[in-house]
Amino acid sequence: MTDLMTEYQALVAAGSLKADDAQEAVLPEFDRIRAALAEPVKRSLFRRAPEAPKGLYLWGGVGRGKSMLMDFFVSHVSAPARRVHFHAFMQEIHAAMHVARQRGVDDAIAPVAAEVAASVRLLAFDEMQISDITDAMIVGRLFEALFAAGVVVVTTSNRIPDDLYKDGLNRQLFVPFIELLKDRMVVRELASPTDYRQDRLTGSPTYFTPLGGAARQQMDAIWADLSGGDAHPLDIAVTGRTITLPQFRNGVGRASFFELCAKPLGPGDFLAIAQACKVLMVDDIPCLSRDNFNEAKRFVTLIDALYEAHVRLICSAAALPEMLYLEGEGTFEFERTASRLREMQSDGWATA
DSSP states (O other): OOOHHHHHHHHHHTTSSOOOHHHHHHHHHHHHHHHHHHSOOOOOSSOOSOOOOOEEEEEOSTTSSHHHHHHHHHTTOOSOEEEEEHHHHHHHHHHHHHHHHHTTOSOSHHHHHHHHHHHOSEEEEESOOOOOHHHHHHHHHHHHHHHHTTOEEEEEESSOGGGTTTTOTTGGGTHHHHHHHHHHEEEEEOOOSOOHHHHHHTTSOOEEOSOSHHHHHHHHHHHHHHHOSOOEEEEEEETTEEEEEEEEETTEEEEEHHHHHSSOOOHHHHHHHHHHOSEEEEEEEOOBSGGGHHHHHHHHHHHHHHHHTTOEEEEEESSOGGGSBOSSTTHHHHHHHHHHHHHTTSTTGGGO
16 A cells, blocks of 8 residues: 555646645654554454544644645545535534434434444544534534544644634533544644645636626636535525535535525625635626615625635626626615725735
């Protein structure tokens, strides 16, 4: 079995990757897990779950290559594995627990965890972050059951474990989960000085006008480059409701103007989207006027949320920012939005 460093260096030599000392420094951790998972599962009458190596909690800044390394690792693992965005996984867990409760199961976590453990030996999570109290209250018992069943967990995050669910409601009840993570996973920082996602956008247009085939092709090309694979819808829980981002992968979301602004979404929804995404691509922004005033108001709220969260925006629109809203109520207020749209196009804006 060729070690991952050799495979990584081959990709560098082929020009598919740029050599990065920080990325290379964490490859031995992935190799450690990969080698352990390649061993035959040993069971006994006294221990049903296989011995499992410690997992890996890989944290660091946006665009440092965490998701790329995890995908690279998973593609070289022979054991049953699943790579999934953490938020999407938790939505699945909530849905499965609901079904279990409908069957009359008192402790819904146990059968759900058992079902997950029966299907995989490795769970690879992208973007572990916990902001929802319902997630915070179940992850401890869920992960305890998964670890006890021999499931290995590898996850990426922008936060160190101690900052998960920071300032959350009843956080003291969540702290044992943090200690569990630090006990069952090796915590490593990916301290690369390079933001590769930002670098890929540097010098490239991020606002395409007018609408049409050329704008669509440019948006599709950026999406293929940034997402790096098949996307999936992302369900986001917001105060007892679920909103859906139609396409999501590797921290990059994509939706049309009408999917975001023609629906009854409010500030809390757009803040949740901004929290979930590092880059948001919005297709087909139309000209705005009194005829679509409600959509225009939501668009202003969306841009405010993205701006405050420093989310990189890439979009296609019917006109330049200053020409999007020329008549009707709200034109004066839109001047700030147009200014923000201009500022958000500048190189390095999202890291300022």
